[in-house]
Each structure stands twice: as C-alpha cells, then as structure tokens.
Amino acid sequence: MSRTIAIVEDDPDQRQNYADALIRRGYRVWQAGSRPQGLALLERELPDLAILDIMLGDEVDGGFDLCRALLVRNPALPVIFLTSRSDDIDRISGLRMGAWDYQAKPVSLAYLVERVSAWFRILELKGSEAVGSRLRTAGELVLDEDRLEASWRGKPLGLTYTELRLLSAIVTFSRGRGASYDTLADETRQGVVENNTINTHVRHLRRKFQRLDPGFDCIQSVYGFGYRWGCGSL
Numbered sequence: 001m002s003r004t005i006a007i008v009e010d011d012p013d014q015r016q017n018y019a020d021a022l023i024r025r026g027y028r029v030w031q032a033g034s035r036p037q038g039l040a041l042l043e044r045e046l047p048d049l050a051i052l053d054i055m056l057g058d059e060v061d062g063g064f065d066l067c068r069a070l071l072v073r074n075p076a077l078p079v080i081f082l083t084s085r086s087d088d089i090d091r092i093s094g095l096r097m098g099a100w101d102y103q104a105k106p107v108s109l110a111y112l113v114e115r116v117s118a119w120f121r122i123l124e125l126k127g128s129e130a131v132g133s134r135l136r137t138a139g140e141l142v143l144d145e146d147r148l149e150a151s152w153r154g155k156p157l158g159l160t161y162t163e164l165r166l167l168s169a170i171v172t173f174s175r176g177r178g179a180s181y182d183t184l185a186d187e188t189r190q191g192v193v194e195n196n197t198i199n200t201h202v203r204h205l206r207r208k209f210q211r212l213d214p215g216f217d218c219i220q221s222v223y224g225f226g227y228r229w230g231c232g233s234l
Helices: 012-024 035-044 062-073 090-095 109-127 162-176 182-187 193-212
Strands: 004-008 027-031 051-053 079-083 099-102 133-139 141-146 149-151 221-224 225-227
Touching: 004 012, 004 035, 012 027, 012 109, 035 062, 051 062, 051 109, 062 079, 079 109, 090 221, 099 109, 099 193, 109 149, 141 162, 141 225, 162 182, 162 193, 162 225, 182 225, 193 221
Parallel strands: 004 027, 004 051, 051 079, 079 099
Antiparallel strands: 133 141, 141 149, 221 225
16 A cells, blocks of 8 residues: 655645656655645645744744644654754754654655655564564663654653664663764764754753653763763663
C-alpha cells in the first residue's frame, strides 16, 4: 500500500513541483494551499507524513498551528517543515513542537524525495516487530534498539527518532567525558547541525523525562563539549 503525504504550501507552483516529484516516486499525495484547507483534509484523512510551510497566506504561523493539530491526532506523525524562514527561533519552535525535520528553501526535489524516503524507512523499522530486541539499560533507563523505543522507570518516553539516537549516544559515551557536539550532530543524520540545534533537542529530551520524573537530572552538560549521562552506564 502506498504511503500518503500531505503537502500544505501556499505557493501553487512549489506545491505542485513537490507533489509531482513525490508522485513519481510512488507516493499518494494530497495538497492544500492554506491552514483551513489543510484542516479540512485532515478531518477526512490523516496522512502518513506531512510537509508544511510555516507562513500560509496571511497566517504568519499557520504551519505551526497546523502541526499542533496534526500531532494532537497522531503524536508520532512525521512532520517536515519546508520553509524560507531559516532563523534559529523558527527552527527551535518547530523542533519543540515535535517536527522531525526542518529544511530551508530552496531545496532540490531529488533531496526532498530522498529525505521523505529516509523517514519512511525509519517508520518501517520502528513499526516492525523485531525478535530478540536489543535491550540496553542504564540505571532506570531502558533503550530498545530494535523497536526504537525508550522508557524511564517503566514508562515510555515517546521519543522521536532523532531524540532516541541522541539519547543513545549520550548514554553510550557516559563512561568517558561524554558525547561531543560533533558526535551528536552526526547522530542526527541531518547534515550540518549547529550546537544550538543539539541544545534544543536535548532540552526537549529533558522535558520528556521530567514529565515522568520532575526531579530528573541525568542528562548533564559538559561545558563547551557536549553532554553525558550521569545515572548509570550501559
């Protein structure tokens, strides 16, 4: 069964170009040019992945609002922001609300299609019922490498793929100085990643732990270097 992708982009030419490239790869695509149109389509069908612009017509943050609505319906839905707004504030806002990816325009159609394909491969891996899962523990943290899941004190953390990779690296390198910013940037698999972006991911990670355990303080900053895990080692 083909995957369904939602594209919400107010520029009709860009929207059609994205759609044509993805349809050629075999995806099923539905399109909308505004937040209200996107919401109307969302009421009829939830996509497998969403590509959103941030500024939609007169709505400066229409894409952010639509992202929130999508994630209420399905918190695990992959959302890609594809936008001309490349300020750190916008990137941070997108990541904080749970987006999986944030790409600045212009982006090549070939690259966009490969990014989408990569996220679907990750979803397939996450959804597979692997036999003999590779469970790793560090104190009260459990990492399931095969199912791409993590739990703290027996409760699921609900991490994105990027958050899980970062957490795994931080815990893995906890016996030494910790995981460096360069190491963590490599783990995101998103090309050039600035330290501020890593810091944003880690803040988001900490908040997820703190929802389960308000006193959580196991992810420790190593000034000027990166992060380490301070509550047991693998």
